[in-house]
Amino acid sequence: MRLEVDDDELAACVSCGLCLPHCPTYRVTGEESASPRGRIAAMRAVHAGAEAGPAFTSFMDLCVQCRGCEAACPSGVPFGRLMEGARRTLVAERRYQPWWRRAGYRLLGHHRLLLAASSAAALAQRAGLVPARLGLPRLPVRRPRLDASGTDAWLFTGCVMDAWMRPTHAAALRAMEATGAGVTPVGAGCCGALAEHAGLAEVAGGQAARVVASMTGTAPVVVDSAGCGAVMKDYGRLLGTPGAQAFAGRVMDVSEWLATRPLPTGRRLPLRVAVQDPCHLRHVQRAHAHVRTVLTPYVEEVVELDDDGLCCGAGGAYATVHPDMAARIRALKLEAIAGARPDVVASSNPGCAMHLAAAGVVVRHPVEIIAEALGGPEALGG
Amino acid sequence: MRTLLEDLTAALGAGAVKGDPLELALYARDASVMEGSAGCVCFPTDAAQVQAVVGVARAHGRSVVPRGSGTGLAGGAVPIGKPGAEPVVVVTTRMNRILSVDAAARTAWVEPGVLNLDLSRAVAHLGLHFAPDPSSQQACSVGGNVANNSGGPHCLAYGVTTAHVLAVEVVLSDGSVARLGGTDPDPTGYDLRGAFVGSEGTMGLATAVLVRLTPLPPAVRTLLADFPSAESAAETVSAVIAAGVVPAALEMMDQRITVAVEDFVHAGFPTDAAAVLLAEIDGLPGGVDAAVATVVELARRHGARQVRVAADEAERALLWKGRKSAFGAVARIAPDYYLHDAVVPRTRLSEVLQRVYEIADANHVGVMNVFHAGDGNLHPLFLFDRRVPGALERVHEAAGEVLRICLDAGGVLSGEHGIGLEKRDYMPLLFSEDDLAAQDALRRAFDPERLFNPDKVLPSGSRCGDIRSLPEGVWV
Ligand SMILES: Cc1cc2nc3c(=O)[nH]c(=O)nc-3n(C[C@H](O)[C@H](O)[C@H](O)COP(=O)(O)OP(=O)(O)OC[C@H]3O[C@@H](n4cnc5c(N)ncnc54)[C@H](O)[C@@H]3O)c2cc1C
Ligand code: SF4
Ligand code: SF4
Numbered sequence: 007m008r009l010e011v012d013d014d015e016l017a018a019c020v021s022c023g024l025c026l027p028h029c030p031t032y033r034v035t036g037e038e039s040a041s042p043r044g045r046i047a048a049m050r051a052v053h054a055g056a057e058a059g060p061a062f063t064s065f066m067d068l069c070v071q072c073r074g075c076e077a078a079c080p081s082g083v084p085f086g087r088l089m090e091g092a093r094r095t096l097v098a099e100r101r102y103q104p105w106w107r108r109a110g111y112r113l114l115g116h117h118r119l120l121l122a123a124s125s126a127a128a129l130a131q132r133a134g135l136v137p138a139r140l141g142l143p144r145l146p147v148r149r150p151r152l153d154a155s156g157t158d159a160w161l162f163t164g165c166v167m168d169a170w171m172r173p174t175h176a177a178a179l180r181a182m183e184a185t186g187a188g189v190t191p192v193g194a195g196c197c198g199a200l201a202e203h204a205g206l207a208e209v210a211g212g213q214a215a216r217v218v219a220s221m222t223g224t225a226p227v228v229v230d231s232a233g234c235g236a237v238m239k240d241y242g243r244l245l246g247t248p249g250a251q252a253f254a255g256r257v258m259d260v261s262e263w264l265a266t267r268p269l270p271t272g273r274r275l276p277l278r279v280a281v282q283d284p285c286h287l288r289h290v291q292r293a294h295a296h297v298r299t300v301l302t303p304y305v306e307e308v309v310e311l312d313d314d315g316l317c318c319g320a321g322g323a324y325a326t327v328h329p330d331m332a333a334r335i336r337a338l339k340l341e342a343i344a345g346a347r348p349d350v351v352a353s354s355n356p357g358c359a360m361h362l363a364a365a366g367v368v369v370r371h372p373v374e375i376i377a378e379a380l381g382g383p384e385a386l387g388g
Numbered sequence: 389m390r391t392l393l394e395d396l397t398a399a400l401g402a403g404a405v406k407g408d409p410l411e412l413a414l415y416a417r418d419a420s421v422m423e424g425s426a427g428c429v430c431f432p433t434d435a436a437q438v439q440a441v442v443g444v445a446r447a448h449g450r451s452v453v454p455r456g457s458g459t460g461l462a463g464g465a466v467p468i469g470k471p472g473a474e475p476v477v478v479v480t481t482r483m484n485r486i487l488s489v490d491a492a493a494r495t496a497w498v499e500p501g502v503l504n505l506d507l508s509r510a511v512a513h514l515g516l517h518f519a520p521d522p523s524s525q526q527a528c529s530v531g532g533n534v535a536n537n538s539g540g541p542h543c544l545a546y547g548v549t550t551a552h553v554l555a556v557e558v559v560l561s562d563g564s565v566a567r568l569g570g571t572d573p574d575p576t577g578y579d580l581r582g583a584f585v586g587s588e589g590t591m592g593l594a595t596a597v598l599v600r601l602t603p604l605p606p607a608v609r610t611l612l613a614d615f616p617s618a619e620s621a622a623e624t625v626s627a628v629i630a631a632g633v634v635p636a637a638l639e640m641m642d643q644r645i646t647v648a649v650e651d652f653v654h655a656g657f658p659t660d661a662a663a664v665l666l667a668e669i670d671g672l673p674g675g676v677d678a679a680v681a682t683v684v685e686l687a688r689r690h691g692a693r694q695v696r697v698a699a700d701e702a703e704r705a706l707l708w709k710g711r712k713s714a715f716g717a718v719a720r721i722a723p724d725y726y727l728h729d730a731v732v733p734r735t736r737l738s739e740v741l742q743r744v745y746e747i748a749d750a751n752h753v754g755v756m757n758v759f760h761a762g763d764g765n766l767h768p769l770f771l772f773d774r775r776v777p778g779a780l781e782r783v784h785e786a787a788g789e790v791l792r793i794c795l796d797a798g799g800v801l802s803g804e805h806g807i808g809l810e811k812r813d814y815m816p817l818l819f820s821e822d823d824l825a826a827q828d829a830l831r832r833a834f835d836p837e838r839l840f841n842p843d844k845v846l847p848s849g850s851r852c853g854d855i856r857s858l859p860e861g862v863w864v
Contacts, residue, residue, distance in 0.1 A: 022524070024527050
């Protein structure tokens with residue numbers, strides 16, 4: 007089975023193994039099949055004609071797509087692209103994503119429907135109808151309104167995050183506006199990241215095109231979800247149009263954008279904050295340093311986790327699809343957090359935040375901490 | 389009779405044994421360019437399980453190939469066996485606990501699958517570290533370090549792995565567990581620990597290692613000097629050692645590799661220098677300052693254009709990251725590399741280097757060089773693309789020539805990566821038949837039936853004339 011990957015990129019891995027310790031699934035299992043090097047070797051074997059049986063699919067499927075391997079690889083192997091290519095081929099030739107997963111990814115693009123479904127689930131939760139083992143956070147029945155204040159920057163609000171964690175967007179708006187900018191929040195449904203990672207290129211492309219069309223002009227497109235930001239910065243490749251390329255160039259993580267602004271004065275909160283770097287901020291956008299820059303003035307102490315940015319196991323939809331592996335990976339992160347003894351963990355990605363919160367960690371988005379330090383009239387409690 | 393897979397599964401449980409063909413293929417190689425094929429792969433969690441695996445393998449007439457992280461560069465973990473009798477690969481990644489740390493005695497018992505850097509990190513809060521630091525230290529296992537007696541940049545001052553291993557618990561081919569060595573600084577009887585360290589998985593499988601931990605130096609300074617010629621860098625190295633300074637590390641990179649590395653780490657390595665020297669001095673603050681001054685002065689006197697002293701820990705870490713990812717960064721230039729590992733007397737470094745360039749040019753293959761310059765350990769890397777017909781053969785040719793000039797210059801076969809499969813058939817170049825027979829007798833004392841890693845280190849023909857057939861693609 008020929009995989010939809012570039013031959014040279016597939017050949018670039020020299021099997022040195024330097025990526026192994028940075029791979030969460032390898033850390034947990036110790037198996038080559040769950041490592042970047044092994045996954046690449048399996049892709050090569052299949053690409054060269056070996057049978058792509060259930061083993062191959064499961065090796066590919068167990069990857070979190072955290073791309074910790076990519077940042078660690080001295081040979082510059084573009085692992086994310088290889089994995090997406092392999093999954094696209096599996097989708098096309100092996101019915102890799104079952105209908106219910108595909109339907110789920112599609113729903114994310116239909117924002118009103120998603121909001122309604124989420125509110126219904128929230129009510130069901132209140133009525134005790136949602137089993138706790140699904141690991142859902144407490145869903146909001148009502149959400150705060152987000153109002154536009156100007157046109158200096160856009161704030162992209164996304165899909166699930168908007169439905170479940172809108173107070174984080176409110177905090178982002180508050181922090182951005184405090185720097186003197188006028189901001190317009192835009193919800194245009196899912197950015198396409200989840201579908202892209204699943205190998206559903208068509209679904210992802212449709213969603214991406216809708217997002218590009220929703221934020222015209224030249225103002226920066228600010229994103230407070232690291233996973234969304236990462237794929238939006240890659241729209242040029244995903245859509246292959248000059249317009250998408252130009253759009254991608256305007257995308258910034260909210261901390262990255264704040265770091266370019268004069269930071270407003272605020273209180274210094276008596277908190278020891280451990281920064282958890284979402285993989286797609288650290289390994290993909292490589293913009294994680296800004297989080298420290300913008301948090302430092304507002305808290306007593308910013309501390310690092312001693313795990314080289316190893317993935318927490320959330321991985322977008324991963325924790326839903328592979329709850330056991332996600333929990334085993336999370337256990338490593340919990341150890342690192344315990345070692346840092348923080349009052350609160352700052353995470354710039356809603357998926358990571360929910361995944362860690364489900365294990366009892368106190369997690370907040372950096373902008374929520376900043377917004378609290380800035381004080382003000384807004385009711386920011388979530 | 390039950391199959392090998394069934395017996396292993398009965399012994400270890402289903403999740404710990406793999407037999408799917410695609411999965412087995414992932415254990416066909418390590419970080420070298422050689423390939424074999426595995427009969428079964430298993431993941432024991434303790435010595436008792438390893439004993440069980442050894443029993444099953446024997447019963448089925450299969451050999452046992454220990455494997456740590458598979459970062460070996462000499463094919464040591466590559467499974468070799470006739471079709472139908474492929475070895476059982478025993479992976480130590482699930483034996484990765486630090487069993488005990490004695491901060492006062494500065495020792496720790498660890499399982500073999502503990503990663504080298506993880507061990508150092510885990511004891512850093514005690515002001516200690518595990519001194520051997522192969523460039524692969526983030527990924528390689530302590531068991532692999534012991535088996536290969538691995539070195540690293542800082543082994544110039546601290547010594548290679550064997551200086552940091554006090555005792556090893558080993559499962560032998562008859563299934564027994566032996567403890568070799570001990571805490572006593574001069575143990576009574578033969579130094580079996582010393583024989584085992586460096587045995588490359590051919591004498592048994594280490595299931596626990598008592599390592600010596602080294603205090604973190606109170607002061608460390610790292611400096612980078614760039615030179616207009618490789619000779620001037622090599623002469624500086626000799627001058628530094630002659631001046632009585634023993635840097636913790638003294639590493640050299642030629643221009644081509646410096647360019648590749650800079651492309652990955654962006655640490656400000658000068659890409660227009662013919663060679664750069666990375667030196668690290670550690671010890672007590674006063675002594676360190678004096679030694680740094682000496683090195684800077686000597687570098688300048690030998691024509692260094694610029695000497696940069698790392699300003700802080702972050703800059704220091706970045707410089708080392710560059711050096712330690714040198715091999716991998718090469719792949720930015722060509723998809724395959726063959727890494728040579730030879731040692732020559734330090735005084736002949738620049739002359740041998742010149743010959744290496746000539747040999748590469750004559751064979752039309754690209755070459756880049758990194759060295760542990762302080763101890764004359766040369767690592768030429770030949771670049772190629774295995775998809776180009778004839779490329780592999782030309783590299784093979786060049787590698788053989790380089791090996792010969794190194795031996796002619798008074799060097800040895802392997803600096804630190806081991807003999808494994810790759811250099812096995814070169815052993816007769818360095819050792820007489822009697823030498824090899826003595827080594828084989830030692831091996832037989834541990835493993836009379838060649839159960840462990842039978843096709844490695846010693847040419848199999850040297851003893852009883854049974855030339856084993858190598859599968860296609862194996863390159864020796
Ligand atoms: C990028 C890169 C840089 C490197 N830099 C250096 C360097 O600077 N210095 C250096 O010395 N090496 C270096 N190496 C080589 C390699 O990393 C070392 O040899 C390392 O010690 C191998 O460890 P491993 O866990 O990967 O062992 P493996 O490759 O899995 O095995 C190596 C050998 O050890 C045996 N073995 C493994 N575990 C056990 C055990 N528990 N009991 C008995 N036998 C066992 C295997 O059978 C095999 O023969 C480098 C490799 C790479 C890819
Ligand atoms: S992906 Fe990169 S780091 Fe991992 S084995 Fe391949 S070349 Fe080495
Ligand atoms: S993307 Fe993450 S989980 Fe997947 S192979 Fe790379 S490091 Fe491992």
